[in-house]
Amino acid sequence: MGIPMGEFDLIRRYFTRPTPRAVLGVGDDCALLQPRPGMQLAISSDMLVEGRHFLSTVSPAALGHKALAVNLSDLAACGAQPLAFTLALALPRADAAWLEPFSQGLLALADAHGCELVGGDTTQGPLNICITVFGEVPPGQALLRSGAQAGDDLYVSGTLGDARLALEVFRGTLSLPEAVFAQARARLETPTPRMALGLALRGIATAAADVSDGLLGDLGHILRASGVAAVIDTSIAMQLIAAGADTLCADGRFDVKKILACVLAGGDDYELVFTAPVAARQAVQAAAAQAQTRVTRIGQIEAASGAPAVRLVDAAGAPVLRQFASFDHFA
Amino acid sequence: MGIPMGEFDLIRRYFTRPTPRAVLGVGDDCALLQPRPGMQLAISSDMLVEGRHFLSTVSPAALGHKALAVNLSDLAACGAQPLAFTLALALPRADAAWLEPFSQGLLALADAHGCELVGGDTTQGPLNICITVFGEVPPGQALLRSGAQAGDDLYVSGTLGDARLALEVFRGTLSLPEAVFAQARARLETPTPRMALGLALRGIATAAADVSDGLLGDLGHILRASGVAAVIDTSIAMQLIAAGADTLCADGRFDVKKILACVLAGGDDYELVFTAPVAARQAVQAAAAQAQTRVTRIGQIEAASGAPAVRLVDAAGAPVLRQFASFDHFA
Structure with missing residues (x-):
C-alpha cells in the first residue's frame, strides 16, 4: 500500500545504503540491531510537517539535514551515542529532483555521526517526514530532565535566537542585513546537534x-x-544571539525586549540547556573544550517557591520583568 | 513546535502510560530501553495516511488498532517478541472525541501484546500516524525473507482476500450480504497480527x-x-477467502478470477507467508496448533528459471493462467 513500483525504485536508489554495523538493514520486514552488551538504548521520534517545522522555501538538502538533526539533538540531550535511524516519508510524488538532494543532506549528517539508516517506510501523501533515532548509553549515565538541584549552575550551549530571526524575515515581519540573515538562515535550516557535548x-x-x-x-x-x-541573568542571555545585540539594536528596529524574546523563546535552536553543580565548573568547561562547543553559564537553579518558575534578572540581580508570559509568543 | 499547550495536555492524558519494563518512558528527550543481554533488536516503522491506508469512514478505535497491528505484523514476520513502540501523530486538531477512542484501540492491542508506548511526537498537520515498533529475537533466530530453498513447502496463515472485498464495497464497486460485509470489514479495519505464529x-x-x-x-x-x-495451487488458494468462494459465486456477480484476484493480490491481509522444508510439515502444524492459528500449505518453492517467478496451477498441476500481471490491479 505504498507508492507505485517505479517510485519504490527511486526510494531504493536514494535511501538504501550499506549498514556495516546493523545485523540487517533496509529490505526485510524488520531491521535487526545487536546492542552492545549491557548498554541501554535511547530512542526518540520526531515528525516534521511542512508549514509547521519547515517552510516550503527550504532546500531539500537542508530539509534532509534538519529532519535528522532534530532527532540527533534529542540523543545529544540524553548523552547517547547515535547508532541508527528509521525514516518514514510521505511524499505527494516521488520526484528525483527532490529525493536526491534530500537524501544527500540527510545521509551526509548521518555519516558524520555514524548513524545508519536501517529501515522505514514510504508512501504517497502530504509531505511528512518521521524519523526515529536510536542511540546507546551506559546504564545510569543518560542525562535526564529530572536531576537538577537547587544551587546548580544553569548553562546553554552555542547561540540562541538566530533561527527565530530568520523565521521572522521569512514571515515578512523583519528585515536584516544580508550577511546577518544568511547566518541566521543557516541556524534555522541546518541546525547543529550537540552530540559531542552531550557525550562529554x-x-x-x-x-x-x-x-x-x-x-x-x-x-x-x-x-x-x-x-x-x-534565575537567568538577561544581561548574559542577550549576548547569546549570534547576530549580536548591538548590531540588531543599532538601526532602531530592535530593542532589548525583542532580542530577549528571540533568545528566551525563539525556538528551533537545537542547543542544549543543562545544569551542573558549582563544583563542576571546571569539568563543564573541559567538556565544552573537548566538544569544541561554546558553553555559557546563564543563571542558577533555585528551590521551587511557587510561580513564576523562572526569574529574569539584570547583571545586578534586579528583576527585569515581573513575568515572561509574553514570551510565549513573539512580541 | 508541536501543538499548543492545552492540546499537549490532551495528548498526555491519552497517551502517557506506565512503562514498567522500559527504563524511561514518555516525557524526556529520549525513551530508554534495557535490551536483554545478547538479544537482537527488531525494528519496523510504518506510516499511515488517510485515503491511502485507511478510509475516513473508519472508527478512531479501529484505526488505533490497525496503526499498531500493521507494525506488529512486521515483528511477527521476523519471529520477534514485541517490546515497545513510539507513536508520532500529526492531527488537524486535538479532538478528545477522536483521541480517546483512538488511544483506546491502540493501547488495547498494545496491552494484549505487552508492547509499551515509550515515546513519540505530536504535531498539527494533515492526519498521519507513524509508529515505530521494537521487538527482540535471539541472535540468528529472526525469520528473514532470504532463506527459502527449492523444494520447500509454501504456506500462508489465516484467510486472504476479505479485506479487499470490504474495500471494494466502500469504493462502491461491489455489494455483499450484510453478514459477509461485516466480517470482511473487520478484516480490513482490525487485522490480527500473527505474533504467536511468528514466534512458534x-x-x-x-x-x-x-x-x-x-x-x-x-x-x-x-x-x-x-x-x-x-508454484501455487489455485484450487487451494481460492478456499482461503473467509467469505467463501461458493457463497461469492452463488449470485453470479463473482467468478473465480475475481476471487483469485482478492486472495492473491488483495492487500491489507496482515497474514504471514512462509516457507519450510517438507520434513518440517509436522512441526509447522504443531506451531500452528500452538499459536491457535490456521495455516494452509498452498504450494511449493522451485528453482528459479526465469520469469514468471510464480506459476499458478490447478489441482492437477495444469497452468490456470499464463501470467498474473493482471493481478497487479483489481480486475
Missing part, C-alpha cells in the same frame, strides 16, 4: 534537555521534572 | 514475510531475496 557531559551535568521550542519552554521541562526553579 | 515458527520456517500488499507481491519479496521461484 555524561557524569557532569545533573539535568539536560535540548532547546527546540525555546529556552524558557525547554528549561521549564527540566524545572518541572526536577521540582526546582531558576 | 522460529527454527522451523526458512523464510517469512507479512502479507500487507497482497500475497503475490509479498511472496515476490521472498522469492527475490532467496533467488527462487514458486
Whole structure:
C-alpha cells in the first residue's frame, strides 16, 4: 500500500545504503540491531510537517539535514551515542529532483555521526517526514530532565535566537542585513546537534534537555521534572544571539525586549540547556573544550517557591520583568 | 513546535502510560530501553495516511488498532517478541472525541501484546500516524525473507482476500450480504497480527514475510531475496477467502478470477507467508496448533528459471493462467 513500483525504485536508489554495523538493514520486514552488551538504548521520534517545522522555501538538502538533526539533538540531550535511524516519508510524488538532494543532506549528517539508516517506510501523501533515532548509553549515565538541584549552575550551549530571526524575515515581519540573515538562515535550516557535548557531559551535568521550542519552554521541562526553579541573568542571555545585540539594536528596529524574546523563546535552536553543580565548573568547561562547543553559564537553579518558575534578572540581580508570559509568543 | 499547550495536555492524558519494563518512558528527550543481554533488536516503522491506508469512514478505535497491528505484523514476520513502540501523530486538531477512542484501540492491542508506548511526537498537520515498533529475537533466530530453498513447502496463515472485498464495497464497486460485509470489514479495519505464529515458527520456517500488499507481491519479496521461484495451487488458494468462494459465486456477480484476484493480490491481509522444508510439515502444524492459528500449505518453492517467478496451477498441476500481471490491479 505504498507508492507505485517505479517510485519504490527511486526510494531504493536514494535511501538504501550499506549498514556495516546493523545485523540487517533496509529490505526485510524488520531491521535487526545487536546492542552492545549491557548498554541501554535511547530512542526518540520526531515528525516534521511542512508549514509547521519547515517552510516550503527550504532546500531539500537542508530539509534532509534538519529532519535528522532534530532527532540527533534529542540523543545529544540524553548523552547517547547515535547508532541508527528509521525514516518514514510521505511524499505527494516521488520526484528525483527532490529525493536526491534530500537524501544527500540527510545521509551526509548521518555519516558524520555514524548513524545508519536501517529501515522505514514510504508512501504517497502530504509531505511528512518521521524519523526515529536510536542511540546507546551506559546504564545510569543518560542525562535526564529530572536531576537538577537547587544551587546548580544553569548553562546553554552555542547561540540562541538566530533561527527565530530568520523565521521572522521569512514571515515578512523583519528585515536584516544580508550577511546577518544568511547566518541566521543557516541556524534555522541546518541546525547543529550537540552530540559531542552531550557525550562529554555524561557524569557532569545533573539535568539536560535540548532547546527546540525555546529556552524558557525547554528549561521549564527540566524545572518541572526536577521540582526546582531558576534565575537567568538577561544581561548574559542577550549576548547569546549570534547576530549580536548591538548590531540588531543599532538601526532602531530592535530593542532589548525583542532580542530577549528571540533568545528566551525563539525556538528551533537545537542547543542544549543543562545544569551542573558549582563544583563542576571546571569539568563543564573541559567538556565544552573537548566538544569544541561554546558553553555559557546563564543563571542558577533555585528551590521551587511557587510561580513564576523562572526569574529574569539584570547583571545586578534586579528583576527585569515581573513575568515572561509574553514570551510565549513573539512580541 | 508541536501543538499548543492545552492540546499537549490532551495528548498526555491519552497517551502517557506506565512503562514498567522500559527504563524511561514518555516525557524526556529520549525513551530508554534495557535490551536483554545478547538479544537482537527488531525494528519496523510504518506510516499511515488517510485515503491511502485507511478510509475516513473508519472508527478512531479501529484505526488505533490497525496503526499498531500493521507494525506488529512486521515483528511477527521476523519471529520477534514485541517490546515497545513510539507513536508520532500529526492531527488537524486535538479532538478528545477522536483521541480517546483512538488511544483506546491502540493501547488495547498494545496491552494484549505487552508492547509499551515509550515515546513519540505530536504535531498539527494533515492526519498521519507513524509508529515505530521494537521487538527482540535471539541472535540468528529472526525469520528473514532470504532463506527459502527449492523444494520447500509454501504456506500462508489465516484467510486472504476479505479485506479487499470490504474495500471494494466502500469504493462502491461491489455489494455483499450484510453478514459477509461485516466480517470482511473487520478484516480490513482490525487485522490480527500473527505474533504467536511468528514466534512458534522460529527454527522451523526458512523464510517469512507479512502479507500487507497482497500475497503475490509479498511472496515476490521472498522469492527475490532467496533467488527462487514458486508454484501455487489455485484450487487451494481460492478456499482461503473467509467469505467463501461458493457463497461469492452463488449470485453470479463473482467468478473465480475475481476471487483469485482478492486472495492473491488483495492487500491489507496482515497474514504471514512462509516457507519450510517438507520434513518440517509436522512441526509447522504443531506451531500452528500452538499459536491457535490456521495455516494452509498452498504450494511449493522451485528453482528459479526465469520469469514468471510464480506459476499458478490447478489441482492437477495444469497452468490456470499464463501470467498474473493482471493481478497487479483489481480486475
